[in-house]
Amino acid sequence: MTSMNPQTFKVACSNCNLRELCMPVDLSAADLDRIDALVGNRRKVARGDSLYHNGAEFNSLFAIRTGFFKTSITLEDGREQVTGFQMAGEIMGLDGIVSDRHTCDAVALENAEVCAMPFDKIEELSREVNALQHHVHKIMSREIVREHGVMMMLGSMRAEERLAAFLLNLTTRLHARGFSRSELVLRMTREEIGSYLGLKIETVSRTFTKMVEDGVLEVKQKNLRILKPEALKELVNAPAC
């Protein structure tokens, strides 16, 4: 066990390889040091465990260092709606600011590590570091815009368009992290994809099958290869989702 986590050196924003994705660029060395101090502690979350859940006290935002999460809300009758999938460099927990309590569940879909950033410290520091202040605003605005895209998917697209938009979104984000544009491994189940897209698992499965028959995709379990990216794009006239 001990050998699994040999890193005893301090992992700071200043030497984190996700910095461009996560934190503002163009900071002075002094400001960078102060931002390092934001990161209270790092925390491991095992696959299947939750980072926070609906109703829990909100204290911190979380930056994902490694791993993959889903966020979801659940109705009283048990219906679950996945509201998003998050990967390395992305920020979680924004939903908790308004009421000092988290309003959704965040579950790790693979073993993950996050940086916890106490929100009162973020507010304190962003009064002094303008770039941080604006960055926080941008992160929240980006989330609002992302959700507009999801609303467009759910409200106006048919099953095949939704799945195409979803795959293009995933590959775009993975490519920004150095992965292939054409090959990816799904970290979520078909059911979770369906919940996110407002479709039942059978419809997700059938839509994958149709895309394979059309020569657009290769599907082997959770491994996907996109054979015709332009065909996917044609299925979606969407803006930036």
Added chain:
Amino acid sequence: MTSMNPQTFKVACSNCNLRELCMPVDLSAADLDRIDALVGNRRKVARGDSLYHNGAEFNSLFAIRTGFFKTSITLEDGREQVTGFQMAGEIMGLDGIVSDRHTCDAVALENAEVCAMPFDKIEELSREVNALQHHVHKIMSREIVREHGVMMMLGSMRAEERLAAFLLNLTTRLHARGFSRSELVLRMTREEIGSYLGLKIETVSRTFTKMVEDGVLEVKQKNLRILKPEALKELVNAPAC
């Protein structure tokens, strides 16, 4: 024309009756004065006109003083998705922060008046007034949580549930502004309701008709009366949408 707008006195946050809805409470008189200075200029928007549109340069957030808006995004093929309806005291334009451009269209559904608040001034002042800083964060977080509710509606609810959730949401917000809980006037068309709820206009119409037949609603044009609020609530197990 001149007699239609006789108010030549300065309308400031400090004497605005929407203050509790719009701005932070518990401010010192001095801070309130500074917040007054945020409101650059007021602007009238006639019914059918747009406050901003997709692609336009982002400078300001807008607080609605009077009137009613819709925001929407449009695909290249013309499909429109209404992303929200906004009423007095609510803040518009958050989508523009991330890219310095607005990413949706905001159209007045009735004659409206808004306060334009230059965003750079908001950032400047919120470095000094902590309550304002936290308030801005809360507003953005609240919008994110609201959109989670919309995703739940679009992804997991049937037509009747969606309409019930929509009506309850409207009456709740109207009641917070001093209007009746049981009577309301729809400012939007059936088609706009449908776009927001991911339904076609015929389905919206039929669902209204069914609710009337069930004795839940009275519908006369855009005038609604809710006869059985508990029946509406039973249709929705939703959290806070």
Added chain:
DNA sequence: CGCCGCATTGACGTTCGTCAAGTCTAGTGG
């Protein structure tokens, strides 16, 4: 009055959900 936009209603079609059976894979334990 007559037009126009919005809304309603009916008949019918399509998409997606439901139900049920069956397959595949990974993991477990004999």
Added chain:
DNA sequence: CCACTAGACTTGACGAACGTCAATGCGGCG
């Protein structure tokens, strides 16, 4: 090493919910 099992996924047959198309109603306004 190989049955056995559980969970995830696929596939087919069928049905329900919603979309589409078309006709009609109805208020408001020039």
